[in-house]
Amino acid sequence: xxxxxxxxxxxxxxxxxxxxxxxxxxxxxxxxxxxxxxxxxxxxxxxxxxxxxxxxxxxxxxxxxxxxxxxxxxxxxxxxxxxxxxxxxxxxxxxxxxxxxxxxxxxxxxxxxxxxxxxxxxxxxxxxxxxxxxxxxxxxxxxxxxxxxxxxxxxxxxxxxxxxxxxxxxxxxxxxxxxxxxxxxxxxxxxxxxxxxxxxxxxxxxxxxxxxxxxxxxxxxxxxxxxxxxxxxxxxxxxxxxxxxxxxxxxxxxxxxxxxxxxxxxxxxxxxxxxxxxxxxxxxxxxxxxxxxxxxxxxxxxxxxxxxxxxxxxxxxxxxxxxxxxxxxx
Amino acid sequence: xxxxxxxxxxxxxxxxxxxxxxxxxxxxxxxxxxxxxxxxxxxxxxxxxxxxxxxxxxxxxxxxxxxxxxxxxxxxxxxxxxxxxxxxxxxxxxxxxxxxxxxxxxxxxxxxxxxxxxxxxxxxxxxxxxxxxxxxxxxxxxxxxxxxxxxxxxxxxxxxxxxxxxxxxxxxxxxxxxxxxxxxxxxxxxxxxxxxxxxxxxxxxxxxxxxxxxxxxxxxxxxxxxxxxxxxxxxxxxxxxxxxxxxxxxxxxxxxxxxxxxxxxxxxxxxxxxxxxxxxxxxxxxxxxxxxxxxxxxxxxxxxxxxxxxxxx
Amino acid sequence: xxxxxxxxxxxxxxxxxxxxxxxxxxxxxxxxxxxxxxxxxxxxxxxxxxxxxxxxxxxxxxxxxxxxxxxxxxxxxxxxxxxxxxxxxxxxxxxxxxxxxxxxxxxxxxxxxxxxxxxxxxxxxxxxxxxxxxxxxxxxxxxxxxxxxxxxxxxxxxxxxxxxxxxxxxxxxxxxxxxxxxxxxxxxxxxxxxxxxxxxxxxxxxxxxxxxxxxxxxxxxxxxxxxxxxxxxxxxxxxxxxxxxxxxxxxxxxxxxxxxxxxxxxxxxxxxxxxxxxxxxxxxxxxxxxxxxxx
Numbered sequence: 001x002x003x004x005x006x007x008x009x010x011x012x013x014x015x016x017x018x019x020x021x022x023x024x025x026x027x028x029x030x031x032x033x034x035x036x037x038x039x040x041x042x043x044x045x046x047x048x049x050x051x052x053x054x055x056x057x058x059x060x061x062x063x064x065x066x067x068x069x070x071x072x073x074x075x076x077x078x079x080x081x082x083x084x085x086x087x088x089x090x091x092x093x094x095x096x097x098x099x100x101x102x103x104x105x106x107x108x109x110x111x112x113x114x115x116x117x118x119x120x121x122x123x124x125x126x127x128x129x130x131x132x133x134x135x136x137x138x139x140x141x142x143x144x145x146x147x148x149x150x151x152x153x154x155x156x157x158x159x160x161x162x163x164x165x166x167x168x169x170x171x172x173x174x175x176x177x178x179x180x181x182x183x184x185x186x187x188x189x190x191x192x193x194x195x196x197x198x199x200x201x202x203x204x205x206x207x208x209x210x211x212x213x214x215x216x217x218x219x220x221x222x223x224x225x226x227x228x229x230x231x232x233x234x235x236x237x238x239x240x241x242x243x244x245x246x247x248x249x250x251x252x253x254x255x256x257x258x259x260x261x262x263x264x265x266x267x268x269x270x271x272x273x274x275x276x277x278x279x280x281x282x283x284x285x286x287x288x289x290x291x292x293x294x295x296x297x298x299x300x301x302x303x304x305x306x307x308x309x310x311x312x313x314x315x316x317x318x319x320x321x322x323x324x325x326x327x328x329x330x
Numbered sequence: 331x332x333x334x335x336x337x338x339x340x341x342x343x344x345x346x347x348x349x350x351x352x353x354x355x356x357x358x359x360x361x362x363x364x365x366x367x368x369x370x371x372x373x374x375x376x377x378x379x380x381x382x383x384x385x386x387x388x389x390x391x392x393x394x395x396x397x398x399x400x401x402x403x404x405x406x407x408x409x410x411x412x413x414x415x416x417x418x419x420x421x422x423x424x425x426x427x428x429x430x431x432x433x434x435x436x437x438x439x440x441x442x443x444x445x446x447x448x449x450x451x452x453x454x455x456x457x458x459x460x461x462x463x464x465x466x467x468x469x470x471x472x473x474x475x476x477x478x479x480x481x482x483x484x485x486x487x488x489x490x491x492x493x494x495x496x497x498x499x500x501x502x503x504x505x506x507x508x509x510x511x512x513x514x515x516x517x518x519x520x521x522x523x524x525x526x527x528x529x530x531x532x533x534x535x536x537x538x539x540x541x542x543x544x545x546x547x548x549x550x551x552x553x554x555x556x557x558x559x560x561x562x563x564x565x566x567x568x569x570x571x572x573x574x575x576x577x578x579x580x581x582x583x584x585x586x587x588x589x590x591x592x593x594x595x596x597x598x599x600x601x602x603x604x605x606x607x608x609x610x611x612x613x614x615x616x617x618x619x620x621x622x623x624x625x626x627x628x629x630x631x632x633x634x635x636x637x638x639x640x641x642x643x
Numbered sequence: 644x645x646x647x648x649x650x651x652x653x654x655x656x657x658x659x660x661x662x663x664x665x666x667x668x669x670x671x672x673x674x675x676x677x678x679x680x681x682x683x684x685x686x687x688x689x690x691x692x693x694x695x696x697x698x699x700x701x702x703x704x705x706x707x708x709x710x711x712x713x714x715x716x717x718x719x720x721x722x723x724x725x726x727x728x729x730x731x732x733x734x735x736x737x738x739x740x741x742x743x744x745x746x747x748x749x750x751x752x753x754x755x756x757x758x759x760x761x762x763x764x765x766x767x768x769x770x771x772x773x774x775x776x777x778x779x780x781x782x783x784x785x786x787x788x789x790x791x792x793x794x795x796x797x798x799x800x801x802x803x804x805x806x807x808x809x810x811x812x813x814x815x816x817x818x819x820x821x822x823x824x825x826x827x828x829x830x831x832x833x834x835x836x837x838x839x840x841x842x843x844x845x846x847x848x849x850x851x852x853x854x855x856x857x858x859x860x861x862x863x864x865x866x867x868x869x870x871x872x873x874x875x876x877x878x879x880x881x882x883x884x885x886x887x888x889x890x891x892x893x894x895x896x897x898x899x900x901x902x903x904x905x906x907x908x909x910x911x912x913x914x915x916x917x918x919x920x921x922x923x924x925x926x927x928x929x930x931x932x933x934x935x936x937x938x
Contacts, residue, residue, distance in 0.1 A: 058544055062534075091546030099544075104537035109559045109635060118555065119545045154635050155538075170545070340775035348787055465916035467867050469874050470890060470909035477897045477905060578782035582871055586894070596783070597875060600790040608787060616779050623778055 005076070006033035007210050008057075008178060013070035015049075015056045026052035028234035029070070032227075034178070039204065039211040041225030041242065043218060043257065049234040050214045054182045057212070058097055059087045075177060093123045096171030100183035102163030106155035113151030116170050123174050138173030139166065142199060161192030165199065172203065179211045185220055197223050218258065222246050230254045233289040236309060240316030250318040252294045288320070296322060334620050341616035342396075345609040346389050396613070402606045411610045415592060419614055421491060422591030425580055428507060429514040430569075433576075436519050437565065438558070441526025445561075448531055456523060463520030468579045472513040472586035479509060489588035510587045518576055525568055529561040536560075563633055570626020574619050666929040673925020676918040683915055687733030707901045717903040720892065725903060728884055729911050735885040737915070739800050740866035746804035747865075748858050751811025756842060758812070759819025770816070773809055781806045785868065789877040799872065799879050803865050811857050818850040852930040856923055863919035870912050886912050 015027040026049040034040050042050050055061045057072060059079065072079040079090065091097075099105050106115055116135035120126050126134065132151070139147035142165045155163055164184065171179060184200075185193040197220060203209050204224075215221055221228055221242065228245040230238040230253065238251040249255045287302035288294070300306065300321045309317040367375070376382055383391075395401070401412040444456040480488035487506050533539050533556070542556050581593030588594070592611050599607040668674050700723070710717040716725040758769040785806045789799070822828055828845055836844070866886075872878030873887025881888065889908040896904040 055540075060540060060543055088546045088548065091544055093546055097541075097544040099537055099541050101537055105541040107538055107542065107556050107560070109563075109633060110555065111635075114555075115542075118551060119547065122545075122547055122551065156636055167541070174545075336771050337775040337778050340772065341779060344779070344784075351791070461920060462913065462917060465863065465867075465913050465920055467870050467874075467909065467912055469871055470893070470905070470912065473890070473893045473897050473905050474909065476894075477902050481897060481900060574778060574780040578780035581780070581782060582875075585875065597786065600786045600877070601875075603790055608790070612779075612783055612787065615783060619778050619780060 004035065006073075007036045007075060008034040008212070009071075009073040010057070011071045011073075013053070013056060013072065014068045015052050015061055015065065016068055017065045019064045025068075026065070026234055027056060030229075030231070030234075030236055031070075032229055032236070032239065034210055034212060034227075036177070036210050037204070037208045038227070039200075039209075039213060039225045041221030041228045042212065042214045042231055043216060043221055043228060044231035045216060045257075048231040050231050051182055053231070054097070054180050054212070054214050057180060058091055058095055060091075092119060092171075092174050092176070094176055095178045095180060096174060096176035097180040097182065098164070098167045098171055098184055100186045102160045102167055102187065103155045103158075105163065105167040108154065108156060111152055111154055112158075112166050112170075116151065116166075116173060119170060120173060134173060135169075138169040142166075142169040142172065142203075143195075144169065159192070160188050161195060164188060164192070164196060168196075168199065168203075172207065172209075177210060179209055181211060181213045181215075183215050183217075184213065185215065185217055193217075193220070200224055216257075218246060230257070235289070235307060235319065236317075237290065237307075237319040238317070239309065240313070240318075244313070244316050250312055250316070250323045251290075251320050252296055253290050256293075290320075298322075334624060337620050338617070341613065341620070342393055343389070345613040345616070346392055348609045348612065349392075349605055350385065401610050404604060404607050411607055414595065414607070415610045415614055418590065418592035418595045418611075419618070421589065422580065422584065422593060424507070425510060425514070425584070425589060425591060426577070428511045429518070429576070429580065432511060432515045433519050433522055434569070436515065437522035437526050438562070440519075441523045441565075442530055442558075442561070444523065445527040445530025446534065448527075453527075457527070460520035460523040460527075463516055463518070463523075466517050468513055468517040469582050469586050471517055472509070472583055475509050475513055476586075491590055510583050510589055513583050513586070514576070514579055518572075518579055521572070522565065522568070526561060526565050529564045530557065533557050533560045559633060563630055566626055566629050566633070570623045570630075573622035573626070577615060577619055577622075667925050670925040670928060672921045673928075676921030676925065679914060679918040680922065683733060683911070683918070684737060687730050687737055690730035691727060691734070707896075707899065707904070709901075710903055716907045717901070719889070719904050720896065720901075725889075725907055728889055729886070729908055732884040732886045732889050732908065733911060733915075735796070735879060735883055736866050736869055736887070736912070739796065739803070739869050739879065739885065740862045743800045743803035743807065743865045743869070744858055744861040746800065747806075747808040747861060748811050748854065750804065751808035752815050752847075752854075754808065755812040755815025756819055756846065759816040759823070760838060760842075766816075773812060777809055781868070782871070785872065786875070786877055789872060794878065794880050796879050796883060799869065803868050803872075806868065807861055807865060811854070811861070814853060814857055815850060818853065819846060822846055822849055856927045856930065859919060859923040859926060863916040863923070866912065866916055866919075 010033075011031045013027055013030045014025060016023055016025040028049070030049075030053060032040060042053065044050050052061065052065065055065070056067045057079075059067075059082065061067060067080065070080075074090070074095065079087075082090065106112060113132065113135060116138070117126075117128060117131040120131040120134055121128070124131075124134075135151060136147040139150055144150050144162070144165055150158070150162070150166060155166075158166065168184075181200075185196050188196060200211070200213075201224065204211070211224070213221060213225055225242050228238075228240065228242040229236050230245065230251060232253050238245055238249065238254045245254060246258065249258055286304060288297070288306040291297040291301040291306070294301070303321070306321050307319050309319045310323070312318050312323050399412060401410070401415065403409065404411055404414060440456050440460075444453040447453050476488040479486045486508050488509065491503065491506055539552070539556055539560075542552055547556075580591075581596060583589070584591045584593035585597050592614060595607065596611040596615070598604070599611060668677075705718050706720060708718045716729065719725055719728060754769065754773075758766050758773075761769070785802050788802050788805070822845065828841065831841060831845060869878055869885065870887030870890065873885050874890050874893065876891060878887050879885045881891070886908050890905060893905045896902075
C-alpha cells in the first residue's frame with residue numbers, strides 16, 4: 001500500500017499514573033502507524049486511556065503520569081529521547097493539538113490575537129505586524145468571518161464553535177505536519193459539530209493534513225478517519241480500516257459501542273447494549289479485560305493471551321479469542 | 331464601586347457615635363470637670379458646640395466640619411487633630427507600603443515555588459511555615475524579634491522611627507524599619523502564600539495552560555503571560571479583602587515597636603479616652619481601608635477582561 | 644486523563660459529619676492537631692486543680708527565675724510558676740475563645756438566615772451593612788468598645804463575639820440562597836412548610852458541615868484576638884490569668900532578659916491556634932470533596 005515510512009509510528013507505548021495509592025496503567029502497549037495525509041481515529045469510552053495516549057504523544061503527560069515504555073517515532077525521530085527544550089520545538093511547530101473544551105484552549109486574560117501572535121512569533125520568528133497578518137489569514141482559512149474583530153476578542157466572548165475554529169486556526173497557522181485532536185467536537189452543539197467535520201475534511205484536502213482524532217463520537221470518526229482503533233482498558237481491542245471496523249465490527253466491545261451510538265454524546269451513560277463499567281485500570285486481570293461485561297464470555301476468555309490483538313483479515317486485528325478463524329461467531 | 335458611598339456613610343456614623351456614646355460630658359471635659367464652670371458658661375459652650383440641637387443636625391455639622399478640614403482639638407494637649415492624624419498617617423503609610431510590598435513579593439515567590447513543586451519537601455516546609463504564620467499573634471512575634479535582634483544580638487533597634495539626634499539618616503531609618511516590617515510580614519504572609527500556591531496549582535492543571543504548553547511556547551512566556559496573571563487575580567482580590575486585617579496588624583505592631591503612626595495614636599487615644607482623636611483615627615483608617623479595597627477592585631478589573639468589559643458582576 | 648464525571652451529592656450535615664470522621668482521622672495533620680488540642684485542653688482544665696495553689700502564690704524570693712527542675716518553665720515577675728500560670732491562662736483563653744465564637748455563630752446564623760430568607764430591600768440593607776462593616780478593621784471596633792467602661796470577662800467575650808460574626812453571616816446567607824434553589828426545598832415550600840420548619844428541618848442540618856469548619860477556625864481567631872486585647876491591657880481584667888495577660892508586661896520582661904516569660908505563653912497560643920487551624924483544614928478537606936488533598 002504505502003511504501004513511504006509512516007509519519008508517526010507508535011510501538012508498544014505504555015503510560016501510567018504513579019501515585020502513593022498505586023499504579024494505574026492507562027495506556028498499556030499501544031502500537032499504530034499513521035501516514036502523511038491520513039487520519040486515524042481512536043475511539044473508546046471515558047477511562048479507556050485515549051486522552052492519556054494523546055498527551056503521551058506530545059510529551060505533555062504530567063506527574064504523577066509518565067510514559068514508561070515504547071517508542072514514538074515521528075518523521076524519523078524518536079520523540080521519547082527529546083529533552084524539554086527539544087520538545088518545545090516539536091509542540092505546535094511540528095505537531096499541533098486541539099482540545100475538547102474550546103473556551104479553555106485559550107488564556108482567559110488575553111485576546112485571541114495576542115495568543116496567536118505569541119505562538120507565531122515564538123515558532124516562526126515573525127515580527128508583531130506580520131504575525132498579526134498571518135493570524136488573520138489563518139482565521140480566514142478556517143472560515144472565520146471578520147478575523148480582525150475576532151483577534152481582538154477574548155475566548156469567553158465567542159461561541160464554542162467559534163472558539164474551536166479559532167483553536168484550529170491557531171494550530172494550523174504554525175504549519176504542523178500532524179494534528180492531534182482530543183474530542184474536538186464533544187462540547188459542540190450538533191450544528192457546530194457538522195461544520196467542524198466539514199472543516200476538517202477541507203483542511204485535509206487543502207493542506208494534506210495528517211490527524212489523530214480521539215473521540216467517542218463514532219459519527220465523527222466514521223466521516224473522517226481512514227483507520228480506526230478501538231481502545232478499551234488501555235489496550236487496542238480492534239484496529240482496521242474504518243469502514244470495516246464500524247461496518248462489520250468483530251470485537252464485542254466495538255459492537256456494544258456501535259449499538260449505543262445515539263447516546264454516546266453523553267458519556268458515560270448506562271448503555272443499553274452493554275452493561276457494567278470499564279474496569280479500574282489499577283487492577284491487573286488475567287485474560288480478556290472485557291470479559292466481565294461481555295455477554296459471549298466463555299472459559300477461553302480467561303487464558304493469558306486472550307486480550308492480545310490477532311489478525312482476522314489483512315489489516316484488521318481484533319483482541320478477542322472468538323474472532324479467530326471464523327468470520328462471525330456471535 | 332458605588333458600594334463605597336454607604337461604606338463611607340456607615341463609617342462616619344460609627345465615628346460620630348463614638349463621641350455620642352462615650353461616657354462623660356464632652357463640655358465638662360473641655361475644662362476638666364463640671365465643677366469648674368458656671369451653669370451659664372455650660373449652656374453657652376453647649377450651644378456653641380451645637381449640643382442642644384437634634385442628633386441628626388449635630389451629625390451634619392460635624393460631618394461638614396470634617397470636610398472643611400476642621401477636625402477639632404485633642405483633649406490631651408489641645409493640638410489640632412488634623413495635623414496629628416495626617417502626620418501619623420504618613421508615618422503609617424511607610425510601614426503599610428513596605429509590608430505590603432514584601433508580602434506580595436514573598437507570597438508570589440514562595441507560592442509559585444511551592445505550587446510548582448507540590449508535595450515535595452520544600453513545598454511541605456513552605457506550607458507548614460504558612461500555617462504557623464497564620465497562628466502567630468503579631469505582638470508576640472514582635473516581642474520575640476526584639477528579644478533576639480535587639481536585646482541579645484544588639485543588631486537592630488527596637489523602637490521608634492529613627493535614633494534620637496540622628497534623624498534623617500537613611501541607613502538608620504531603614505534599620506528601624508526592619509523589625510516592624512518583618513513582624514507584619516511574617517504574621518500576615520501565611521494565608522497569601524497558601525492562596526498563591528493553590529491558584530498556581532489550579533492554573534498548572536487548567537486546560538488552557540495545557541493547551542498553551544501544547545503550542546510549544548517558551549517557558550518564560552508560559553510563566554509571565556499565562557501562569558502569573560491567572561494565579562494572581564485571586565491573590566489581589568484577597569489582598570483587598572484582607573486589607574483591614576493587615577491594617578489591624580500594623581496598629582498592634584506600631585504599639586510594640588513604638589512606631590509613631592496612627593495605630594499608636596489610636597491605641598494611646600483609646601487608653602487615655604481621647605475621644606475626638608479616637609474618632610478622627612477611626613475615620614481616617616476606614617477611609618484608608620476603603621481606598622485599599624477600591625484599588626484592589628480596580629486592579630482585578632484591569633487584569634480581568636471579563637470584568638473590564640462588563641460581562642461579569 | 645478523561646474528564647471525571649462524578650456526582651457530588653450533598654448529604655445532610657449530621658450524616659456528612661459522621662461519615663467524615665474516619666476520613667478526618669486518616670488526615671495526618673488534622674489528627675495531630677486534634678491530639679495536641681486535646682492535651683492542651685485537658686491540662687488547662689484540670690492541671691491547676693491537680694497541682695494545687697502553692698506554686699501560684701506570689702513569692703518575692705524567686706522572681707524571674709529561669710527554667711529549672713523545680714520550675715519547668717521558670718517563674719514570672721511575681722515569682723509564680725510559669726507552667727501553672729500558662730495552664731491557668733489556657734482555661735480562660737480557651738473558654739473565652741469558645742464562648743465568643745459560639746455567640747458569634749449564633750448571631751451570624753440569625754443574621755445570615757434573615758438576610759437569605761428575606762428577599763428584596765431587607766436583604767439589600769442587611770448585606771450592605773455587612774459589607775460596610777467588613778471594611779473597617781475589626782481591631783478598631785473592638786478596641787473602641789473596650790475603651791468604654793470597666794473590663795470584665797463577660798464584656799470581652801461579648802466584644803470578641805461582636806467582632807467576629809460577619810463571616811458566619813455571609814456564609815449562612817450564601818448557604819441559604821443555594822438551598823432555596825434546591826428542588827427538595829421547593830417541594831417542601833409547595834407542601835406548605837413554614838419558614839421555621841424550613842430553617843430547622845432543612846437549612847440548619849444542611850449547613851451544619853460548613854458551619855462546623857467556620858466555627859473551628861473562628862475559635863482560633865478569637866483566641867488570637869483575646870490575647871492581643873489582653874496584651875494591650877484592654878482585654879480580660881488584670882486579675883484574671885489569660886495567655887494575653889501573661890504577656891501583658893512582656894515588653895519589660897523582654898528588656899530585663901526574662902525570655903521565658905514571653906516565649907512560653909506565646910508558644911502556647913501559637914500551638915493551640917495552629918492545632919485548631921489544622922483541625923479546621925482537616926474538616927474542610929474531609930467534608931468537602933472538592934478540597935480533598937493528598938495529605
